[in-house]
Amino acid sequence: MKGVLGSNAIRQMLENGELIVTPLLDLNRQIGRASLDVRLGQDFVLFRKGQIPVMDVKGSLGNASWADYYDHIRAEYGQPFILHPGQFVLSSTLEFLRLPRNVMAYVIGRSSWGRAGLVIATATFVDPGFQGVITLELVNEGEVPLSLYPGTRIAQLVFHQLEEEVQPYKGKYAFDTKATASRAYEDEEIAKLTRNDHEKWA
DSSP, rough: OOOEHHHHHHHHHHHHTTSEOOOOSSSHHBBSSSSEEEEEEEEEEEOOTTTOHHHHHTTSSSOOOOGEEEEEOOOOTOOOOOTTTOOOEEEEBBEEEOOOOOOEEEEOHHHHHHTTTEEEEOEEEEEETTOOOEEEEEEEEESSOOOOOOTSSEEEEEEOOOOOOOOOSSSSTTTTOOOOOOOOOOOSHHHHHHTTHHHHHH
């Protein structure tokens, strides 16, 4: 791995089209010394509490699917989404991202939000060659509700350049255009477990 990209390298990749992050409203404000700020999108995905005893990745939900247990909310610009203490919600970056095949990224919560109790919980790795918006897993670890406004800078991307190009990411979350709920049930090993095909899974 070659290392972390600084602001000049990020600017150069944006200018020559190797790296696409769009829309960027204020490049000078969004580019840090070694990072790029991304903003909160408008779409939120929440679990419907109390309607399911357990999320079983083998799909054991009777006649229902996982999608039946999510609520989708769209917040307009200027209107907050209220994230309550202990609440988990999925959202996404406002920006669409396309990484080069020799660049990966980490998603890191902005310190200002972290000090208010907001945590970007998991899945912070973005594969080389990824295209789409980035789904953000947000948790309010504070003591009071937080107002989250679409369009505000919510996280930052730290880019690492690899020593070689790799095959671009073409997984189940490629080309997402809004926050996407878990599709763990599509994983190959889960499908094998569902078929009780233990010999092939072992």
